[in-house]
Amino acid sequence: MASLGVNIDHIANIRQARRTVEPDPVPFAMLAELGGADGITVHLREDRRHIQDRDVDLLRQTVRTRLNLEMAATEEMVAIALNIAPDMVTLVPERREEVTTEGGLDIAGQLQTLKPMVNRLQQSGIPVSLFVDPELQQLEACRDSGARWVELHTGRYAEADWSSQPRELARLTEGVASSRQLGLRVNAGHGLTYQNVEPIAAIPGMEELNIGHTIVARAVAVGLQQAVREMKTLIQNPRLDPLFGQDPA
Numbered sequence: 001m002a003s004l005g006v007n008i009d010h011i012a013n014i015r016q017a018r019r020t021v022e023p024d025p026v027p028f029a030m031l032a033e034l035g036g037a038d039g040i041t042v043h044l045r046e047d048r049r050h051i052q053d054r055d056v057d058l059l060r061q062t063v064r065t066r067l068n069l070e071m072a073a074t075e076e077m078v079a080i081a082l083n084i085a086p087d088m089v090t091l092v093p094e095r096r097e098e099v100t101t102e103g104g105l106d107i108a109g110q111l112q113t114l115k116p117m118v119n120r121l122q123q124s125g126i127p128v129s130l131f132v133d134p135e136l137q138q139l140e141a142c143r144d145s146g147a148r149w150v151e152l153h154t155g156r157y158a159e160a161d162w163s164s165q166p167r168e169l170a171r172l173t174e175g176v177a178s179s180r181q182l183g184l185r186v187n188a189g190h191g192l193t194y195q196n197v198e199p200i201a202a203i204p205g206m207e208e209l210n211i212g213h214t215i216v217a218r219a220v221a222v223g224l225q226q227a228v229r230e231m232k233t234l235i236q237n238p239r240l241d242p243l244f245g246q247d248p249a
């Protein structure tokens with residue numbers, strides 16, 4: 001049965017929209033674990049648009065399941081990973097203009113740069129996963145890089161309309177089977193929702209699904225009514241002495 005890695009980048013997105021201190025992704029990781037998350041994933045982007053270095057430091061100290069650090073394949077990020085020692089590094093493509101990760105890494109096209117990075121991380125005891133499209137040539141390159149894991153990109157499946165979704169599901173199912181034959185362990189993620197996750201979770205050999213956006217969206221939906229109720233109670237029944245803050249004279 002597949003396990004669940006919860007991506008909490010969007011909690012940090014809300015905080016960064018105001019550059020304030022709330023919501024803090026660190027306690028939200030604990031809540032996700034209480035809800036049954038098998039791991040916590042964060043993407044430390046080069047432009048630090050959501051997750052900050054301090055979040056990664058604190059999550060390393062507080063996450064009790066597994067911390068998966070998503071990052072670009074750059075020297076800066078490798079140095080941070082070696083220092084933090086997450087339970088897994090997932091290398092992802094990154095472009096500043098994109099809203100979120102678009103497409104998998106081209107492993108085949110940059111094998112010579114990636115191989116030493118994968119090697120350094122794994123030599124220091126950090127398993128490396130490569131985020132790729134479910135294509136045989138890419139999967140073979142993943143094997144050649146020395147990485148032990150892949151994360152298959154489910155974005156095309158998630159975006160497909162009803163007529164092409166079965167084809168995308170078949171590509172992913174074949175991708176998992178080919179990865180296993182190549183000796184790679186398999187995670188998957190991107191764009192998975194409450195509506196489309198079940199067929200992906202049922203693919204034999206699938207180990208973990210990394211899911212973020214839909215879970216945070218659902219959390220807002222199930223939590224908003226109570227949050228409004230609490231604010232209204234405070235406004236209508238203040239807890240403070242009515243004279244508080246007023247000039248006693």
Ligand code: PXP
Pocket residue numbers: 007009043070090092100101131151188189190191192210211212213214
């Ligand atoms: N896996 C990877 C490699 C990602 O980059 C992302 C998005 O940050 C996810 C999974 C989670 O995607 P979503 O937020 O669409 O569930």
